[in-house]
Amino acid sequence: MEQRTHDALVADIFGQCRATALPAHDLLRSNRMPLRLYSDDVRAEGRVDVFSDVHHLPFASNSIDLVVVPHTLEFDSNPHQVLREVERVLVPEGQVLVSGLIR
Numbered sequence: 001m002e003q004r005t006h007d008a009l010v011a012d013i014f015g016q017c018r019a020t021a022l023p024a025h026d027l028l029r030s031n032r033m034p035l036r037l038y039s040d041d042v043r044a045e046g047r048v049d050v051f052s053d054v055h056h057l058p059f060a061s062n063s064i065d066l067v068v069v070p071h072t073l074e075f076d077s078n079p080h081q082v083l084r085e086v087e088r089v090l091v092p093e094g095q096v097l098v099s100g101l102i103r
Contacts, residue, residue, distance in 0.1 A: 002099065003027070006068070013095055015065025027068050027097075055081045059089040067096045074100045 007030035017035045018028060028036055039050040039057065052058045054072060067086050073079040086096050 002070075006030075006070075006097070006099070009097055010066065010068070013066050015091070015094070017064055018066040018068075025070070027070055028066075031066070033065060055085060057085045057089050061088050062091050064089045065091055065094050067094070068099075069096060070099045071101065073098060 003025070006027040010028055010031040013031060013033075015033050018031065018033045018037070037049045037059075038047050039052050039059075040048050041051065041053060050058055054076065055078060067090060069082065069086060072082060076082055090096060
C-alpha cells in the first residue's frame with residue numbers, strides 16, 4: 001500500500017535531480033526525473049550511491065528537486081536537523097515527501 005501511495009505522489013513531480021533514502025525500496029520508481037541518487041548511512045543494505053549522515057547530507061545547497069524521507073523522522077533523535085538539511089539541499093520550489101507512522 002505504501003509503495004502504491006508513493007508511486008502516485010511522485011509520478012508527476014518534475015526536475016533534474018532527486019534523492020531518496022531507504023535504497024532497499026524504490027519509492028521513486030514511478031518518477032521520471034533523469035537522475036536518481038540513493039543515500040543512506042553506512043549500515044544500509046542494498047543499492048546505495050552515496051553513504052551519508054542524514055543530519056549532514058553530502059549534496060550542494062539548492063541542488064535537489066525532490067527528497068523522499070520515509071520513516072526517518074519518527075525514529076531519529078534530532079528530526080529538526082534532518083528537516084533543516086532537507087531544506088538546505090532542496091532547490092527553490094523543490095518538494096519533500098515525508099512518510100511515517102502515526103503513534
